Amino acid sequence: MKKLVLLMICCVFICAQTYSQAVRTGVGQPLFAADLSNADFDEGVWTVDSEGVLTATEDKMIWTKREYENFEITLEFKNESCSNSGVIIYCPNKSLWVSDAIEIQIADDFCARFRRWAPTWRCGGIFGHLAPSEINVVKQPGEWNTMKITARGKNIVVVLNGVKVTEMDMNLWTSGTTNPDGSEIPEWMPKPFAELGTKGLIGLQGKHGEAAIHFRNIYVTEF
Numbered sequence: 574m575k576k577l578v579l580l581m582i583c584c585v586f587i588c589a590q591t592y593s594q595a596v597r598t599g600v601g602q603p604l605f606a607a608d609l610s611n612a613d614f615d616e617g618v619w620t621v622d623s624e625g626v627l628t629a630t631e632d633k634m635i636w637t638k639r640e641y642e643n644f645e646i647t648l649e650f651k652n653e654s655c656s657n658s659g660v661i662i663y664c665p666n667k668s669l670w671v672s673d674a675i676e677i678q679i680a681d682d683f684c685a686r687f688r689r690w691a692p693t694w695r696c697g698g699i700f701g702h703l704a705p706s707e708i709n710v711v712k713q714p715g716e717w718n719t720m721k722i723t724a725r726g727k728n729i730v731v732v733l734n735g736v737k738v739t740e741m742d743m744n745l746w747t748s749g750t751t752n753p754d755g756s757e758i759p760e761w762m763p764k765p766f767a768e769l770g771t772k773g774l775i776g777l778q779g780k781h782g783e784a785a786i787h788f789r790n791i792y793v794t795e796f
Contacts, residue, residue: 601794604637604646604775613638613667618779627788629779636667641795642772646722648791654714655684658786659700661776662724663769672764674773676700677722677731677739679786682711693756697731697738701759702752702766705731705738717789725796726771743767 605612609621614635621627629635646660657680664674678700680687687694692704696711697720710733712718721732731739745753746766752758777788 601645601647601792604648604791604793605635609635611638612636625789627777627791628785629777630785631779632781633779634661634667634670634776635779636664636774636776640665640773641775641793643725643796645724645794645796646775646791647719647794649717649719649789650679651717651787651789652679652681652711652714653784653786654681655687655782656681656714656784656786657687657781658778659781660720660722661778662722662729662773663771664773664776665770667774667776670776672762673769674776675729675743675766675769676778677720677729679720679778680711681714681784682709683713691756693752697733699729699731699739699741701762702746703739703741704756705733707736707738710734710736710738714784724771727767741766743769743771 605627607621607625609619612635615633618631618633619627619629619635659676659678661670662675662677664670666673676699678694678696678698680694680696682696692698693701695705695708697705712734718734723730727743729741729743730737743766749763749765750758780786
């Protein structure tokens with residue numbers, strides 16, 4: 574019995590130390606549980622393999638069950654050839670995420686047909702609204718990338734593979750048709766970002782197109 578109690582105490586101590594280290598290093602807490610019990614998704618579409626890699630077989634979302642405001646997300650993603658995905662933040666309504674939320678674009682910028690896309694559709698940009706300051710920062714398909722998204726109210730900063738590629742003040746987006754630089758906003762996104770809220774669900778886009786996207790080590794830190 575004494576050995577069992579001692580073992581339990583050691584386990585608690587190790588867990589506490591691990592949690593404390595995570596907090597000190599700014600890693601935060603896993604956005605999704607290993608068994609996806611705190612996620613909202615279609616069964617059979619999103620799965621986690623034995624190495625903790627999250628993948629979808631269809632173009633469907635996976636969402637948090639709770640809302641977040643003022644936070645930082647860190648994650649790793651791996652494209653396949655011509656992957657097209659995204660991280661969704663500030664989503665107040667899952668059925669209206671395209672028009673009422675913010676999407677940080679994830680894409681294979683090396684895909685030949687994607688090179689015809691508008692700059693605001695490139696990896697690391699705010700989809701349809703703000704192009705990344707540098708392109709082709711994303712790695713070749715098959716390689717893991719790191720992304721950090723910091724969302725403080727109306728201010729959003731995106732760091733891709735250690736390079737700050739996007740910084741947005743949503744207050745400047747007062748039009749639903751034209752970006753501050755004069756470029757056009759997709760017609761299916763008519764709500765000005767200045768009018769959007771800054772609290773909502775966080776989601777990941779699945780297999781949007783013929784190529785899958787893979788995620789791992791997804792953490793969130795709230796401020």
